[in-house]
Amino acid sequence: MGAYVIRRLLGAIPLLIVITAVVFSLMQLAPGGPLAVYGENPHLTAEDLEAIKVAMGLDKPPVIQYLYWLKEVIQLNFGHSLFTGRAVLEMIGERIPATLLLMTVAMSFSLLVGVILGVISAIKQYSKFDFSVTTLAFIGYSLPPFWFGIVLMIVFASTLQWLPAGGFADYGQEGNPLNVLSHLILPAAMLSILQIASWSRYTRSSMLEVIRQEYIRTARAKGLDEWSVIVKHGLRNGLIPVVTVVALSLPSLFAGAIMTETIFTWPGVGRLFFDALTKSDYPVLMAILTISASLVVIGNLLADMIYALLDPRIRLS
Amino acid sequence: MSTQVTSTAAVERPKAEFAEPPQPYWKLVLRRFMKHRMAVFGSITLFLLVFMSFVGPFLSPYSFDGIDLPNSNQQWPSMAHWLGTDELGRDILTRLMYAGRISLSVGLSVAFLGVVIGTIVGGLAGYFGKWVDNAGMRLTDVFLSIPILMLLMVMMKFLGKELFIIVLILGATSWMGVARLVRGEFLSLRNQEFIEASHAQGASSIWIMLRHMLPNALAPIFVAATLGVADAIMLESALSFLGFGIQPPTPSWGNMLTDAQQYMISTPWLAFYPGLLIFLTVASINFVGDGLRDALDPKLKR
Numbered sequence: 001m002g003a004y005v006i007r008r009l010l011g012a013i014p015l016l017i018v019i020t021a022v023v024f025s026l027m028q029l030a031p032g033g034p035l036a037v038y039g040e041n042p043h044l045t046a047e048d049l050e051a052i053k054v055a056m057g058l059d060k061p062p063v064i065q066y067l068y069w070l071k072e073v074i075q076l077n078f079g080h081s082l083f084t085g086r087a088v089l090e091m092i093g094e095r096i097p098a099t100l101l102l103m104t105v106a107m108s109f110s111l112l113v114g115v116i117l118g119v120i121s122a123i124k125q126y127s128k129f130d131f132s133v134t135t136l137a138f139i140g141y142s143l144p145p146f147w148f149g150i151v152l153m154i155v156f157a158s159t160l161q162w163l164p165a166g167g168f169a170d171y172g173q174e175g176n177p178l179n180v181l182s183h184l185i186l187p188a189a190m191l192s193i194l195q196i197a198s199w200s201r202y203t204r205s206s207m208l209e210v211i212r213q214e215y216i217r218t219a220r221a222k223g224l225d226e227w228s229v230i231v232k233h234g235l236r237n238g239l240i241p242v243v244t245v246v247a248l249s250l251p252s253l254f255a256g257a258i259m260t261e262t263i264f265t266w267p268g269v270g271r272l273f274f275d276a277l278t279k280s281d282y283p284v285l286m287a288i289l290t291i292s293a294s295l296v297v298i299g300n301l302l303a304d305m306i307y308a309l310l311d312p313r314i315r316l317s
Numbered sequence: 318m319s320t321q322v323t324s325t326a327a328v329e330r331p332k333a334e335f336a337e338p339p340q341p342y343w344k345l346v347l348r349r350f351m352k353h354r355m356a357v358f359g360s361i362t363l364f365l366l367v368f369m370s371f372v373g374p375f376l377s378p379y380s381f382d383g384i385d386l387p388n389s390n391q392q393w394p395s396m397a398h399w400l401g402t403d404e405l406g407r408d409i410l411t412r413l414m415y416a417g418r419i420s421l422s423v424g425l426s427v428a429f430l431g432v433v434i435g436t437i438v439g440g441l442a443g444y445f446g447k448w449v450d451n452a453g454m455r456l457t458d459v460f461l462s463i464p465i466l467m468l469l470m471v472m473m474k475f476l477g478k479e480l481f482i483i484v485l486i487l488g489a490t491s492w493m494g495v496a497r498l499v500r501g502e503f504l505s506l507r508n509q510e511f512i513e514a515s516h517a518q519g520a521s522s523i524w525i526m527l528r529h530m531l532p533n534a535l536a537p538i539f540v541a542a543t544l545g546v547a548d549a550i551m552l553e554s555a556l557s558f559l560g561f562g563i564q565p566p567t568p569s570w571g572n573m574l575t576d577a578q579q580y581m582i583s584t585p586w587l588a589f590y591p592g593l594l595i596f597l598t599v600a601s602i603n604f605v606g607d608g609l610r611d612a613l614d615p616k617l618k619r
């Protein structure tokens with residue numbers, strides 16, 4: 001196991017370096033270069049711009065700039081926002097709680113519902129229930145999430161006026177859990193529909209495979225009741241692939257859901273990314289892109305390791 | 318999934334041979350496809366949507382950007398404007414049809430581009446193995462690691478929002494699934510006897526890849542391409558909705574939804590149409606893809 005972990009960790013390092021290079025090159029495509037924002041300021045003369053350029057090291061060749069940037073990034077310094085002048089990490093940091101709250105609520109709810117639906121579907125394969133869940137999952141997959149969000153907003157916020165249309169909490173109510181909860185319901189519902197669809201499919205196919213195994217037949221043959229067979233013997237093995245897929249979706253806990261956060265003006269990292277892109281705030285963009293991509297790599301590693309941990313057959317082969 | 322895919326028809330034939338005269342492969346596929354009710358239903362819906370988008374605009378008396386301020390924000394559908402008009406008095410139905418033309422064309426072109434790139438990357442990786450495989454798969458990993466919507470938003474913002482560029486960018490970022498798939502197929506085909514035989518006869522690598530391996534991997538590629546169209550339409554709509562895709566006045570279902578969102582209080586139903594069309598299109602394509610999967614390769618049946 002130890003050698004396996006070390007091999008995977010070493011394999012991730014070049015991947016991370018390439019990702020930072022891709023993010024850095026992406027920013028080189030910005031029209032007008034990184035200083036275009038300053039160009040709009042009438043108080044800055046051409047000499048001033050030149051001075052900023054030299055001060056920021058932008059007169060050096062891109063490769064050197066990249067190495068400078070990489071050196072800082074490794075030390076977790078992502079620089080300062082072009083607009084607020086504040087440290088980028090600090091700006092991201094204060095958005096993380098909102099994103100984390102939204103994503104954990106949506107994810108745990110949809111996992112619970114999705115796994116239950118998937119297990120029942122698998123046990124009763126080809127039944128009416130299975131057929132309905134399958135059809136609903138297909139619909140969930142095909143539903144444009146942004147449209148679903150807007151429909152939710154129209155129905156529950158603007159027409160019925162049961163729930164607020166956006167934001168994290170009413171002014172001055174940020175500490176009131178009930179108020180936050182009322183703002184949380186619609187965006188969480190929007191996120192859940194797609195996730196329930198995919199968790200139910202994963203669980204169903206994984207459970208179907210498990211149910212056909214010989215140890216399930218053995219469990220039945222030794223006279224266990226159906227509940228123990230399904231939950232203790234079936235689900236514990238059937239959930240292994242699901243757990244790894246959960247690990248794979250952990251990075252989204254950080255970046256959140258850009259669309260959801262944009263539609264419901266949820267003050268999370270996704271919304272910060274959207275705003276930073278609209279304003280061309282490059283340091284913020286680069287930080288969010290780099291961190292999210294790195295988390296994906298780490299999530300992949302974690303998923304593989306969890307899989308190896310839970311299923312000894314992987315480790316041994 | 319990627320057990321050896323020898324001729325897919327061979328699996329069914331032995332038992333069919335006794336029951337009825339052997340049928341051509343496509344007839345068998347068609348028959349299996351017709352058994353998938355949702356897929357048949359999806360094909361019909363899809364056909365109607367394509368007809369509406371490509372023929373509809375010719376039948377409409379309006380243009381997609383014809384502004385008619387006196388008739389703006391018509392409350393209810395009327396004989397003149399079947400689905401009403403938007404805030405500038407443009408006919409909603411006509412705009413929906415034009416938007417469909419754009420979304421469907423973008424979806425098809427992106428899926429095609431993605432399949433071509435994916436097949437090349439995956440094919441080379443699977444056939445040559447070793448460092449080619451390593452390089453190809455690491456490249457795939459990099460693209461899979463960067464959150465796709467963020468990457469697309471940044472690229473659109475920086476590289477422009479013309480239709481052609483949108484197709485190129487979407488295509489360049491939607492090949493990874495196909496690459497992994499084709500690599501898997503090629504890896505399992507590589508060691509089979511008929512490939513060995515071809516090598517022994519002195520066939521070139523290109524010949525073996527194109528003549529012997531690709532045709533055997535076509536079924537799953539075809540399914541992936543179909544599903545890719547749905548994904549591309551969804552991504553394009555999402556980008557257009559966020560303002561980083563197709564730009565007004567050119568209508569797309571995504572940017573029509575953005576417009577409608579601004580008039581959510583006064584005319585909430587305007588938000589209903591574009592989303593419904595995206596949903597119908599994506600759902601039909603997904604069902605067709607599912608039907609094709611069952612029809613082309615019964616072994617993959619879930």
